[in-house]
Every structure is written in C-alpha cells, then in structure tokens.
Amino acid sequence: MSNHTNTFPISSPWLAPVAVKPLDATMQIPGSKSLSNRYLILAALGSKPVTLEGILRSRDTELMMDALTTLGVQCIIDERDSTIVTVIPPADRKFVGNTSIYCGLAGTVMRFVPAIALYADGPVRFDGDEQAYKRPMKPVLDGLEQLGAEVIYHGVEGFLPFTLIPPSTFDGDKNISIDSSSSSQFISGLLLAASTWNGEVTITHTGEKLPSMPHIRMTMDDISKAGGQVEYSQSLWKIPTRNVQLHSHIVVEPDLSNAAPFVCAALIAGGEVRIARWPAESTQPGALLPQYLRLFGAQVEYDSSAHILSVHSDGIINGAGMLDLSPAGEIAPTLAAVAALANSDTTFTGISHLRGHETDRLKALVTEIKRFGGNAEETSDGLKISSVARNQLHGEVMETYADHRMATFAAMIGLVVPNTYVVNIETTRKTIPDFVHMWMTMLA
Template sequence: MNLWPAPFAAQPLNATVTIPGSKSLSNRYLILAALGSMPVRLIGLLRSRDTDLMMKALESLGVRCEVDTDVETTVTVIPPSHGRFHGNVDLFCGLAGTVMRFVPGLALFADGPVHFDGDEQAYARPMKPVLDGLEQLGATVEYHGEIGKLPFTITPPATLPRNPAQVSIDSSGSSQFISGLLLIGSRLPGGLILRHTGEKTPSLPHIRMTVADVVAAGGTIDANEAARTWTVESRSLQLPDTVTVEPDLSNAAPFLGAALIAGGVVRVPHWPETTTQPGGLLPGYLEQMGATVSFPVIDGIRYCEVASDGTVHGLGTFDLTAAGEIAPSLAAILVFADAPTDMVGIGHLRGHETNRLEALVNEISRVGGEAEELPDGLRIEPVPVGALHGAVMETYADHRMATFAAMLGLRIPDVQIIDVATTRKTLPDFVGMWSGMLA
C-alpha cells in the first residue's frame, strides 16, 4: 500500500503558492482549437493526466499538439486539414470527465467510427445524456458494456442536420453534458437548439464558461437560462492565435483553505479580476467562514490573500450549486467549524470520479468527525478538535478526495493518505507544492 504521511502544521502558515492553469479552461481551449482552421498557441496550459489524455485523444483524431521544447505549458494546436477528424481510431479517456464528455461530439465530424474506452472506474460515470444528444443529431452509438456508460463506439451520420438541430437531454447529472454539445453546436450546418429537461441545472457557471469560450472563438450562443435552452448559430470557430490560460481557481481551494485550518496567511498570484471559473466564488465563501480576504497588487501581479487565526464559522444551510467542485475542500475546512453546515445543491457529486458525498462521509467519520449525506448534499456537525484522530485515508482514485485528506492532516496528527499520486489528474506536483507551503 502506497501511503503518504500528510504534513501537520505545527505553526501558522505564511506562504505564496503558484497554481497551474485551469483544467476546465485548458480542455475547453484544446477542443475549440481543434475545431478551428488555424494553429492556436496555448500559454500556461495545465499539464496533468487529464490534459495529456485530452491531447492524446485529439492526436488520435488527427490534431497535432506540439509542446514547446523549452516551456512544456506552451502547446500549439494544429487542426487537421479540411476540418475532418480521423475515424476508425481508439480513444482512451482515463477517468477524465472532460475527455469522455467533450470529445464524443468531435466524432460527428470524423470520417469513420470512433471507439471510446477508459479506466475501469470510469465505467461507473454517467454518459448517456450527451450520447443521447449525439444520437438525436444522427450518430449511432454502440455500447460495449452497460448502456449509457463507457466503453462505446460512435459512428458519425452520413449527413448532418441542415436545419437547426433540436436536441433535448436531461443534464441533471453533470453540466458537462450540456457543455459537450455547446462546444460542437457551431459546427453543425444549421446550428443547434439545446434544451435541458431537468428541473435544476448543475454547475451553471461551468456552462457559462463554455458559452464565453465559444463566443471568444467567434461563435454565437443565445442562453435562456430561465427556460434552460441554448441556441447556437452555425459559425466557423477560431480562437485567437495566442491564448493564455488562467490559474485553476478550484485547485487554489486546498491551499487558500489551509489558512483557515492552520491559521496564518496564504497567497495565490495571478488571481483574475473577472473570471468564468466557479472557483472565482471561493474568496467569498472563505470570508463567510471567518477569513480575511484581500487582493493586493505587487509588481503588477494581482494576488488573492487569505488570512485567518484558525477560527472557522459554520455556514448553516449553504447552497453550493454554483461551485460543487470545491465542496471537498470546503468540507475539510468545515470539519473544524464552530457550528453545523448543510451544503446543498451538490447531489450531482455522486456521479463524479467517485460518489464524493459518500466518500466525504466515510472519510470524515474515519477521523472521528460527524457527517451524513442529505438528498441533495452533505451535513457536517462539529466535534471538539481533541476528538479527531489520525487514520489511513482513502482517496478513491479521486484527486479532490486526496487534497481533502491533506487538508485534514494540517490539524489532525498522523493522517496517512493512500495513493496521493491521484492528484496528478490536475496538480502534477501537489506533494511538492503542499510541502513547500508548510516549509
């Protein structure tokens, strides 16, 4: 068993942590660059398992992804000639939701069938809504296991709809189903009218991010969020010749949240003034928990700075619909809170890399904390810090469960983490960054 002893914070923190590029933006830019006709140079691209899987998938489809020999986070994406993707190929998605849910749309424009597979754990992740959408666009989907799950083969239609294509799906399980179709809607000869039939839209900020990125590439999307309908005009897409990727603000959550758990100050540079990332909501959430948040500009660089004396306030009923991906980091902080918190609006986390709600309850209980699942979220009850104890923490092949466990280890001695390397999904050097923060 591969165990990593999580560092204990023996004194308040005083650290500056540089966060790699956003995974969500990196993989959206890679898709949009592939859909263009001219090369695009991406600067600050996240280099992690998820983005490497995306680049390998695109390369299988005939896209060239040329990594700068001096700066590996600079990648030039060269679309295939004539805009036609290669068919009769096998694509491996690993456990990356953005790969398994964004790349299938590209198969509509391939010259033959495209086979998709992934990690064994990926077979449990829901896929059916985006595949139903592709079938409504004329594709044929052949499942090689459970219906609606990996592995499967997509055969593109002989012709694509000439009139505005009407697609209706229930995307309640993940905003990625909507995003995956919005990314390719402009390429359809008649455009796309996409309707979400579910009552709630999970992670609406991620959908807004996709809309903004498509618009940045020259697309036009009319978003009627109240009616849960998106109308995409048929347009040629082309990102600017150079695009810089923002830091991943959700990946900043464990580090900035560490200031509340251990006390002290943690700063993250290059924090954007405006952003489409859900992680942009993080500073406000941390303030509600009792932190002092500021945005100093030093030598022309804007920082997010979080300071705390280690006191954490519970949040009562807290709607996290807009930023569910940072729920594990917030849960780690709230284990040390002075009052209960019901995090709601995050029932869809049951369909992420693992069932995150169940996993969080298991691991909070493992160290002596109190938590329970709610129909649409998670309740965390405070216990005295002295009642918490070290344990061997499971990660469930989920990068956010690994960072969650490391956060607990800041204030609970003798926490050991199984397979901390799963953090490579989005943070290639998490162990070095975490240890450096405490140094």
C-alpha cells in the first residue's frame, strides 16, 4: 500500500498533447473513489468479510486501506486482480487504538476514518500532507465530541493534526448539531459513525446551505445497502440502532466524475468519446454530467443495453449561462475548462465550498484561466467565466496546487492551446492512477 510520503514525486512539467483530429475513443474508467472509500468503511464496521470488486486503486484508497489496517482491519488484495479487495473486520468490532493514521490529502480519510476511530480501544492521532492542514475538520469533530469523544488539537483548532480519544460508552440516544456548509463530508462522516451506534442518533445541519447533497444521499444509500437505516427530512437525519453488514460481494461503479475530463474532451476537440459501464442509475454526482454537457452544446446518448454513454460534438462550445453546480461541485474544475473555451459566458453558482478543497479551487481556477489568456472572476458563491476568442489564448506552464482536478483541467486546455505545460501531472494519481496513459490512448 502507500508509503506515507507527503507529496508525489514531481517530474518536469508535462507537455499536454494537442488534439490534431476529432476524437473517437471508448474509455474504461476505474472505480469510484467516493464509493470505494465508503464501502471500505462500511465493510470494516460489519462483522463478516466483504469482497469489493472494481475498487479504485489510487492514493486516496491506498491511504484509506492503510488507515483501516492500522485500526486492525485486514484488507487482502487479490493476487490476480488488484482491484479486488477482501475486507475482514476485527473480531467484535474492537478497533486498535493508541496509534497514528496518516491521511495524506484525502478528505474521505480525514473525515470518515474518525467514524471508526470513535470505536477504538484507545486514542488515535490523525495527521496528513501540509496542504491538508488547510482543510476544515471542526464540524465532524464537533459532532464526534457530541457523541462523547474528546479531541485534542496539535496545531490550529479545527484542523489537522489532532488526536481523537474515544468515549467510554457507545450507547444511548444522541442529538448532534453541526454546520456542514463547507463540506458534505462532515454529515457523511457522522452518518457512518452513527450507523453502528447503540441508540438512535439525530443529526441536524444548522447552516443555511448544504453543498453536494448527492454525496450525502450516496452515503445514505450505502448505509441502507448495509442493512442500516437513515431517515431524512429538511436538514435532519435520524439513524436508529442497527448492525450494519454489507453483502459479501460488492461491485464498485466506475467513477463518473473521473469520466468528466474524457467526455468533456469530445466537446473541446470535437468527435466522440464513449464511456463503458456507465450505470443506468447512480447516486454519484457525476451522473449529472449528461445534462450539463447538453447545456454546452454536446450531443449525449445512452445505450441502456450496453451501458455506454456517448458524447459527440463538432468542437463548437456554447456558454451555459447561469448554472447551479451545488449538487456536483467536484466537477466544477472540469466544466470550467469547457466554459473557458466557449463562445459565450458561463457563471457557476453554488460552489463557494470549493475554497476549502485540496486547494482554494475558485482562486486557483481564476488564476490559471487568466494565465493562458482567458477571463474569469470569483463571485461570492462561484465563478464567472467570460468568453475569449481562442486565437487570444496562449500556452503557459500551468500550476496544479497538488490538486488532481486542476491537473486534468490543464490537460483539457492543452487539447486546443499548444505549448500548455502541466506542473506535477503526477497529482492525478490521487484518483486516476494512470491518467497520462489513458489521456494519450484517447487521443490515439
């Protein structure tokens, strides 16, 4: 598994290839990171082994398996297929404490693994990459404190690093109130913690907005698949006592958000890109991609018998006008690349929470769009991207800020802007381990 290095090995800036002809490619996308890490957590919370097939093997999932192993969970990788992992929880859900967990820059690790550490037999220290020290943690930790845990911060309050001291008992009805406005992962982490609590847990979101509700619904759906129960109504969740246990064999869907750069490439370069194994229904936010792509002028078709999504374009991109991305903020950087190359303006709303991701994505996108000659500005809750003629755009060395989605953003611009170089393309390993090879295959 991972070696807990703080950063990826950085090579010289990567020259993003230009598309010299319309695209014609069928892509196989690795498994969903969001589903992989949720299934790993739920499998660990059960009492019987669970085999996950098609799991994403990337830095984030490696960090998750390392964290679970540290807590006494066995993650056995199939010798013939590394995307098949069998998870064996510890006997009687007795997780190992008096240990340390390294989160890297993975939000699902730093915000979901405390749900298991809550049930450890001793304190658990959490640390991560330097960039992770800027990612907010306090709402989920406040919620765990309301379940009886104690949190000791070793730096700035509300951020990594910290130590979680589990409560002395894990039962009784509990009421939790937090403001999850800056990340849906806070609610998801507490839902996972509550899914196996001995008593009814009520979670109330006190903020005015809640980003990426589809990610929360994904967590609710996954808990339901494990035999748990979540009742939801108007920013309030009730989780009664249940013993969660996933089925013995789970197949992980492809990551639809990671498919976004490839299907958007068809919009930018023209031609057609097809995504295999696209599910007919999904709780992933990336499932909203087809409706977004049509707004930019793409032709989108879905073959339900073959489970193939096809995106076709003549290379002419329309601006999308005003577009609310609050249900799927994680694909905002990808759609920003499309908008920056469109023939009219686009304003994205509902994504102010992106300021607290791997980097401040709104600031980073404005900086990088302006770097190659585009025009963008931040708004209070999003971005306004104004149309600029393509002949005014020019190649530059694009920064990625240790953010995988900024790296794929730059690669997309490079499809039609020659001499676009990408710093630290290796950061794509966070969610797409073989991005460069897949990108070159698509162009070939």
